[in-house]
Amino acid sequence: MSSSDENGSSRKKVLIVSMLVLSCALSVYLLWTTDPQPVHQLRSATQIDSLITDSFRDFNISNAQIRSQNILIDSSFSRKRYVVEVSPSFSKTSFHYTLHERIWPYRAETIGNVYFPEKDMQIHIAFNGTVQRTIFLYSESDD
Incomplete structure (x- = not known):
């Protein structure tokens, strides 16, 4: 395998990991900043x-x-x-x-x-x- 193939493969891995980290960070942000939808209790x-x-x-x-x-x-x-x-x-x-x-x-x-x-x-x-x-x-x- 040539070194250019290894560089391309490692770039793809870094890109995928970066996208995963970014999506996790965005998910955490949304979780902290949005209010949950209230669930009402039907009593009668x-x-x-x-x-x-x-x-x-x-x-x-x-x-x-x-x-x-x-x-x-x-x-x-x-x-x-x-x-x-x-x-x-x-x-x-x-x-x-x-x-x-x-x-x-x-x-x-x-x-x-x-x-x-x-x-x-x-x-x-x-x-x-x-x-x-x-x-x-x-x-x-x-x-």
Whole structure:
């Protein structure tokens, strides 16, 4: 092997090691300078109701548009269902996304179903694998 091949090989090794050191230093810097994303604790189902109500308020949904009912699942559990009438131009997908962003830090999830051709949307809010709340968004047709 010639000495030029050895110099080229050693340069590559130095370059790789330098890049690794630089990336490690950058990782340490980012770790120290960024704040961790807070994880919120879901203490009760009424907290979910409050988050839902805040989302309704953000989208200017009045109380007159909202009906709620408790659905008895068994003797120890009931689920609240919100039925909301919105205008045909209302973006149900935007509402779902906003609600999802609000609930996600609590480690709850939203599951949305769209029903065609009406384009009505049902959103389930689940926590620990159990659906806690349901929101049904519907629009009266323009016909």
